[in-house]
Amino acid sequence: MALSNIAIIGSSAGGPRILKEIFTELPVLNGSIIVIQHMPEFVNKSFTEELNRLTEMEVVIPDYGHEIAPGTVYIAPSEYHCELINNSKIRLYKGEKVNFVCPSIDVTMKSVVKRSYMNIIGIILTGMGSDGKEGIRHINSIYGTTIAQDKYSSIIFGMPKEAIETGCVDYVLNPEQIKEKLIELMS
Amino acid sequence: MIVDDDLSVLQTCQKIIRRNNIKVRTAESGKECLKELEKGFKGIILMDIIMPEMDGWDTIEEIVNRGYIKNVIITMLTGKDQPGEKMDHLKEYVLDYIRKPFDAQDLINLVKRYLSYLE
Numbered sequence: 001m002a003l004s005n006i007a008i009i010g011s012s013a014g015g016p017r018i019l020k021e022i023f024t025e026l027p028v029l030n031g032s033i034i035v036i037q038h039m040p041e042f043v044n045k046s047f048t049e050e051l052n053r054l055t056e057m058e059v060v061i062p063d064y065g066h067e068i069a070p071g072t073v074y075i076a077p078s079e080y081h082c083e084l085i086n087n088s089k090i091r092l093y094k095g096e097k098v099n100f101v102c103p104s105i106d107v108t109m110k111s112v113v114k115r116s117y118m119n120i121i122g123i124i125l126t127g128m129g130s131d132g133k134e135g136i137r138h139i140n141s142i143y144g145t146t147i148a149q150d151k152y153s154s155i156i157f158g159m160p161k162e163a164i165e166t167g168c169v170d171y172v173l174n175p176e177q178i179k180e181k182l183i184e185l186m187s
Numbered sequence: 188m189i190v191d192d193d194l195s196v197l198q199t200c201q202k203i204i205r206r207n208n209i210k211v212r213t214a215e216s217g218k219e220c221l222k223e224l225e226k227g228f229k230g231i232i233l234m235d236i237i238m239p240e241m242d243g244w245d246t247i248e249e250i251v252n253r254g255y256i257k258n259v260i261i262t263m264l265t266g267k268d269q270p271g272e273k274m275d276h277l278k279e280y281v282l283d284y285i286r287k288p289f290d291a292q293d294l295i296n297l298v299k300r301y302l303s304y305l306e
Binding site for chain 1: 256257258259260263275276278279280281282283284297300303304305306
């Protein structure tokens, strides 16, 4: 199966609960999902295992140079920025914090390049601050689809609000609707 | 560990969590929280934001500076308003928030959820 879609989900405080809703019984999709969740390093493994139990997709923590494959979810490890090389490989590196965080959602989203045969999807979930705002702007500029979590379901509305205020967000949705939209765009 | 200068919040949370057979410690201030960490506490911290002397953010800053952040999952207890942006550089250390007043079941769901990350 050729890789035809990439979704990047950026999430911070309160995110694990929302991601649980989105990934519960999520079927195998035609494409890859990259999750940037701000979290302490020592919970990376258990967080990944939890998502793995919830969805039929394979959920892994990638290594440097990991080639991304359809039907797989990649959890960006804490303390490393995570970029995509030509939308096909993962580059992890230790670097200065961006927007006070590492990994930064902006770094990952801004590394995605336009491909006419690929749907690129950027999603901003609950969290403090403005990480992801520039990433959403970028994905919009390459004609990708952009989604922000709605205020009512957001534990902290900071990041989705900042993304929405760019004027570059296509859909403002709750977690259930985000899941439905992902299935629609990645089937 | 519950960290709050409001004794009624401490007692209520303690009761709810103990009823679910989960060990719980309390701290009435950021300083007491740090003492518990010095003694070797590892687990989940439910931290109030507004406290006298050392507020929740000051306490998190100390937790990070002293290297205890590797042993804890921090969830903040907030009031009606969402937390401000003044502590941007600490936000990545807070995994979740629960807004006061909270439902007992919501609290226990949150605690159990993050306890599973520590197993």
